[in-house]
Amino acid sequence: MVGKQKKVLHLFISLVLVLTLLAACSNNSKTNNEPSPAPSKSTTTEGTNAEGNESSISGIDTSERVELQFYMLGNAPKDLDKVEAQVNEWLLEDLNATVKFNYTTWTDWDQKYRLLLSTGQDVDLIFTAEWTQYQQYAKNGAFMRLDELLPVAAPKLYEFVPQDMWEAVKIDGNIYTVPATYKEYVTGGFVWREDLRVKHNLPKPVDIETFEAYLAGIKQNEPNIQPLAVGQDVGATLEDAYLDFQRQRVGAMPYGLHASYSDPSNIVGYWGSEEHLTDLKRYKSWADNGYFSKNELNETDGNQDKLTNGTAAAMLSDNPTRYNSVLNQMKALHPDWDLAYHPYGLTLGYATPVHPIHNGFAVPKNSKKAERALAFYELMVTDKRYNLLTQYGFEDVNYTVEDGYYKMIGDNTTNGFVREAMNGWAWRNPEYMIFEPSYDGVEAIFNELDKIQVPDIYTGFAEDYTPYQAERAALEQVEKQYLYPLMAGLVDDVEDGLKTFMEKANQAGLEKIQESYKQQWLQYLQESGHN
Amino acid sequence: MSKTMVHKKKGLLHELNKNKILFLMLLPTLLYFLINNYVPMIGIYYAFVQFDFHSTNMFQMAFIGLKNFEFLWKSGKLIQLTINTIGYNIAFIVLVNGLAISVAVLLSELRGKWFKKITQSILFLPYFVSFVILSVIVFNLFNYDQGVLNTVLEKLGAEPINLYAKPTAWIFLIIIFFLWKNFGYSMVIYLASITGISEEYYEAAKIDGANIFQRSWHITLPMLKNTFVILLLFALGGIMKGQFDLFYQMVGNNGLLFSTTDILDTYVYRSLRVTFDMGMATAAGVYQSIFGFALIMTVNTIIRKINKDYALF
Known part of the structure; x- marks a missing residue:
């Protein structure tokens, strides 16, 4: 008897253990697949909306309630929950759907982005840009073809975006993303501390020589300020910026290839050339003169932050909009400091307005709610309520409009939703946009650049690197190990260092990569009629 | 010879039968390792295919042998x-x-x-x-x-x-x-x-x-x-x-x-x-x-x- 009871008890315990295990598993899978519907508000409105409101907007089926997964890069604003709750209230009525706004944070965003797309996670809308490799992902089939869906699910949006923009974002003849229509310039320009320049009577940086003179002056007169902020990513902040200006590169071409804007089909190897050596020596001289730190490769502060907190006095390149926001942040902290800006275009005589690929939203291939996702995105862009709320927050809580200008309530720390806090670059609608008074400065820059505008011919190019994937990964390593220290001025013998780098790069397969890239580039130029 | 084999086989079954409660108690652990450590090993196959977004699962992707390992020694x-x-x-x-x-x-x-x-x-x-x-x-x-x-x-x-x-x-x-x-x-x-x-x-x-x-x-x-x-x-x-x-x-x-x-x-x-x-x-x-x-x-x-x-x- 006792034995039997014991047995039953054992059996019972083992069963419990098994069940807990299974329960743990099933719980997980549930939360992964269909995150619980947003706040209690939704349940109250659910009843009224389930019936009646079907397909209130367009010809799509909205009978079944869905939750859309929206993914954006960067950090979520503090008040995102409130905005999301309000959006969901409207959205339930309009589309019988709710949306979950997800943010990747900026930490390792690129890996997270790749994982989101390649692991078949539930994602319905995701940000795209040339710097998130939209062209490659589209080419590899990570996104859904939108050509047929758009006129059905988002007819208003389809009308709203000009036809030439749809053309411009096409990859292999298909639309994979919804571009932003706001016209801006994200071209480079010198950024410097105007108050210090005036104080020490230094020249205004308009080209590399005057820029160097400014740096030298800062070094001499302000011993506690590092003249130039460079940071870890010397490839972008030094080489790309420098080539953009000094050699009028058509775009930030990879693998040490170079083609100038005026002659794009003349694509040549820049790494290892005389020009490369000259430029590297120039960076080295900057490092030797103490314009930037010997430890840039281990620097953890952002360049813009170093300007606002006064530890650095210039950047080789930044775009007008970001320059303006740095200026504002600096003014908030140090009202008596000042920044100034000189767009490269004014010296070079041409500037390229942003390519439509620069900001967009795509529907990943695995999305099962594509229609609803597009219909929702249409609302975000074309519906004033949605647009204003997701760009600026709640009126009179987060911001007010004064004389047609945006005015933040409180400051960056007290306001839970600052201007464009959701990083809503892609769903900006020029008709509804409101700006801070300081934007007038940016607009003035844009107006000037408008006079010299020429089309961007680089961004539309979609490189296919599958034939040289292994070489590409290996080359990347060689670049980090041998070229970055050269650029950061850490190698005493530049000529010798460059030789070592080229040797290693060739060993990793540089020639194969360059050949293939060249071929693809020339073919693209021919097909797009740019050469 | 055959006798010992039979004996052995019987022994294993016998063992299972005799200690079934113990084995049952072991089961959660075994399942845990199976689900979390062994089943995912199927993913090793990814190492031998060309990943693309078109295929719905990895077995449809093109088999490319050891090409994925190349980048390890290329440099x-x-x-x-x-x-x-x-x-x-x-x-x-x-x-x-x-x-x-x-x-x-x-x-x-x-x-x-x-x-x-x-x-x-x-x-x-x-x-x-x-x-x-x-x-x-x-x-x-x-x-x-x-x-x-x-x-x-x-x-x-x-x-x-x-x-x-x-x-x-x-x-x-x-x-x-x-x-x-x-x-x-x-x-x-x-x-x-x-x-x-x-x-x-x-x-x-x-x-x-x-x-x-x-x-x-x-x-x-x-x-x-x-x-x-x-x-x-x-x-x-x-x-x-x-x-x-x-x-x-x-x-x-x-x-x-x-x-x-x-x-x-x-x-x-x-x-x-x-x-x-x-x-x-x-x-x-x-x-x-x-x-x-x-x-x-x-x-x-x-x-x-x-x-x-x-x-x-």
Whole structure:
């Protein structure tokens, strides 16, 4: 008897253990697949909306309630929950759907982005840009073809975006993303501390020589300020910026290839050339003169932050909009400091307005709610309520409009939703946009650049690197190990260092990569009629 | 012959039947490992295909053999990476255990209770410092312009040193900081097993006239062998994980130091950060796993040869 009871008890315990295990598993899978519907508000409105409101907007089926997964890069604003709750209230009525706004944070965003797309996670809308490799992902089939869906699910949006923009974002003849229509310039320009320049009577940086003179002056007169902020990513902040200006590169071409804007089909190897050596020596001289730190490769502060907190006095390149926001942040902290800006275009005589690929939203291939996702995105862009709320927050809580200008309530720390806090670059609608008074400065820059505008011919190019994937990964390593220290001025013998780098790069397969890239580039130029 | 076979078969079934409750109790653990550790191994197949978004599952993707592994040796660094990885880990294991054992023995011989406790805590505390914070500490110590080291050197009238451009120095720095952070933890484990040694041994030794060194050498150390072997095997299992955080945080993107500080993990991480490809990422993982497996098997075999009881399996 006792034995039997014991047995039953054992059996019972083992069963419990098994069940807990299974329960743990099933719980997980549930939360992964269909995150619980947003706040209690939704349940109250659910009843009224389930019936009646079907397909209130367009010809799509909205009978079944869905939750859309929206993914954006960067950090979520503090008040995102409130905005999301309000959006969901409207959205339930309009589309019988709710949306979950997800943010990747900026930490390792690129890996997270790749994982989101390649692991078949539930994602319905995701940000795209040339710097998130939209062209490659589209080419590899990570996104859904939108050509047929758009006129059905988002007819208003389809009308709203000009036809030439749809053309411009096409990859292999298909639309994979919804571009932003706001016209801006994200071209480079010198950024410097105007108050210090005036104080020490230094020249205004308009080209590399005057820029160097400014740096030298800062070094001499302000011993506690590092003249130039460079940071870890010397490839972008030094080489790309420098080539953009000094050699009028058509775009930030990879693998040490170079083609100038005026002659794009003349694509040549820049790494290892005389020009490369000259430029590297120039960076080295900057490092030797103490314009930037010997430890840039281990620097953890952002360049813009170093300007606002006064530890650095210039950047080789930044775009007008970001320059303006740095200026504002600096003014908030140090009202008596000042920044100034000189767009490269004014010296070079041409500037390229942003390519439509620069900001967009795509529907990943695995999305099962594509229609609803597009219909929702249409609302975000074309519906004033949605647009204003997701760009600026709640009126009179987060911001007010004064004389047609945006005015933040409180400051960056007290306001839970600052201007464009959701990083809503892609769903900006020029008709509804409101700006801070300081934007007038940016607009003035844009107006000037408008006079010299020429089309961007680089961004539309979609490189296919599958034939040289292994070489590409290996080359990347060689670049980090041998070229970055050269650029950061850490190698005493530049000529010798460059030789070592080229040797290693060739060993990793540089020639194969360059050949293939060249071929693809020339073919693209021919097909797009740019050469 | 056939009789024994039958007997054996019956034996297994019998065994299952006889201990079915025990086996049932084992089931959750087995399931756990099956679901979390064995089923995902199917993903190894990714290492041999060309990843693309068009296919709905990996078996539809094109099989490309070992092409995904190519990037590991394309840059000609595989050997150096493997040497670095193993070298650092041997240094870590030997030094951490050596230091931990000696300090544990010293501490156990101390009589002042307060002093003992405080020392123990101070040595243990760095274990809780995250590597991210460690990297900031290191940068503030050694950066060229404002680092503590150079400020002190300048005050003394010496030439400042740019440590971030001296690869050999980092071999020592990394080992030192690893020790600083980790040896307290092992030390506490050794201290615990020393406490478990019966006082009688020491008393008997004392009566026989053994001095404090003889007692440590002939009683404490041999009694710690068990703990040491277990910690050793655990550490070996983690070799291929290679203390990624430590290296990544301390060296970061400074290519100048890679020749002495790059280990498999950091290399793979950096490569795939830029060219993220499921195939190549899996290939790197498979390489690491095979390597780790071989390592564990070798060491375990050696240990079994020496003393069967100490081996893991």
